[in-house]
Amino acid sequence: MFNSWHKSSPLPDRAGNIVSLETLVIGRGLTHLPAMPSEPVLRALIFLSAFGLLALAEGIAPFRDTTRRSRWPGNLGLFVLGIIAARIILPLGAVGYAAWLAGTGAGLFNLLQAPGWLAISASVILLDLAIYAQHVLFHKIPALWRLHRVHHADTEMDATTGLRFHPLEIVVSLGIKLGAITLIGAPPVAVFLFEVLLNAGALFTHANLRLPAGWEARLRLLVVTPGMHRVHHSRERIDTDSNYGFNLSLWDRLFRTYRPEPAPGEANMVFGLETFRDPRERRLDTLLTQPFRTPLPPDETCQDACPKDRPG
Numbered sequence: 439m440f441n442s443w444h445k446s447s448p449l450p451d452r453a454g455n456i457v458s459l460e461t462l463v464i465g466r467g468l469t470h471l472p473a474m475p476s477e478p479v480l481r482a483l484i485f486l487s488a489f490g491l492l493a494l495a496e497g498i499a500p501f502r503d504t505t506r507r508s509r510w511p512g513n514l515g516l517f518v519l520g521i522i523a524a525r526i527i528l529p530l531g532a533v534g535y536a537a538w539l540a541g542t543g544a545g546l547f548n549l550l551q552a553p554g555w556l557a558i559s560a561s562v563i564l565l566d567l568a569i570y571a572q573h574v575l576f577h578k579i580p581a582l583w584r585l586h587r588v589h590h591a592d593t594e595m596d597a598t599t600g601l602r603f604h605p606l607e608i609v610v611s612l613g614i615k616l617g618a619i620t621l622i623g624a625p626p627v628a629v630f631l632f633e634v635l636l637n638a639g640a641l642f643t644h645a646n647l648r649l650p651a652g653w654e655a656r657l658r659l660l661v662v663t664p665g666m667h668r669v670h671h672s673r674e675r676i677d678t679d680s681n682y683g684f685n686l687s688l689w690d691r692l693f694r695t696y697r698p699e700p701a702p703g704e705a706n707m708v709f710g711l712e713t714f715r716d717p718r719e720r721r722l723d724t725l726l727t728q729p730f731r732t733p734l735p736p737d738e739t740c741q742d743a744c745p746k747d748r749p750g
């Protein structure tokens with residue numbers, strides 16, 4: 439069964455008794471899960487496998503040349519700070535919260551006493567819809583856009599762009615996610631699956647990868663592909679205001695925000711924003727202050743040796 443991933447996080451049930459996550463999940467009718475390592479270890483293994491495979495694939499079939507040396511420390515630094523911020527605010531994580539919620543009996547699927555398979559699959563799909571809606575909000579509300587533009591200011595794209603979110607955006611997202619979990623009454627296993635899919639999916643959709651045209655077209659019928667999400671990172675506003683989906687491509691088609699190609703065409707598209715293009719904006723310290731300031735003034739001291747906004 440769940441081995442250690444429940445033992446470390448006993449939670450109060452509906453009557454206030456301390457119970458394990460396993461008991462709560464079994465109580466939802468899911469009794470045949472295979473043996474697995476602890477939740478954080480399992481997540482880390484899946485994440486590192488996906489990251490390794492995509493980094494390899496980016497070397498084999500890249501969409502463009504990219505600069506790793508000047509971008510990765512900032513992008514990965516934000517990722518680590520985001521994890522720390524989320525765990526400080528909610529040490530048990532969203533999965534632990536869902537397990538606690540199941541014990542209270544609150545939320546749609548907890549109230550309906552829905553069968554496990556239905557509650558899990560519907561919750562994963564509804565959480566994906568919630569993340570689509572959240573992404574639209576982060577673009578439309580100016581204060582939220584200040585946080586989210588840190589993600590968009592990357593002037594190149596690869597898997598690490600999918601990890602580049604300001605820690606405050608991670609915290610706000612966590613609050614919205616907990617709200618969605620509460621309304622849906624999402625089972626802990628669904629939240630776990632959703633978070634794993636979201637993390638691996640973010641790496642995939644931002645990957646510097648040129649998929650064969652046939653794969654790209656067929657995959658897009660169901661899921662968001664690198665080619666589809668690339669449009670969202672175009673410098674052109676009309677492109678940025680499209681393709682908000684994270685996992686399922688359905689939501690953009692349904693809400694008419696789908697855009698198959700960037701306005702300038704794939705070959706000519708420019709990633710990033712009009713501003714924050716100075717290479718100094720890639721540093722971790724400047725990334726952290728980006729939401730609260732205007733772009734850095736030109737670096738007058740470097741003169742002819744100024745770093746250019748080019749790979750290298």
Ligand SMILES: [Zn+2]
Nearest residue numbers: 573577586670
């Ligand atoms: Zn966005």
Ligand SMILES: [Zn+2]
Nearest residue numbers: 589644667671
């Ligand atoms: Zn993105």
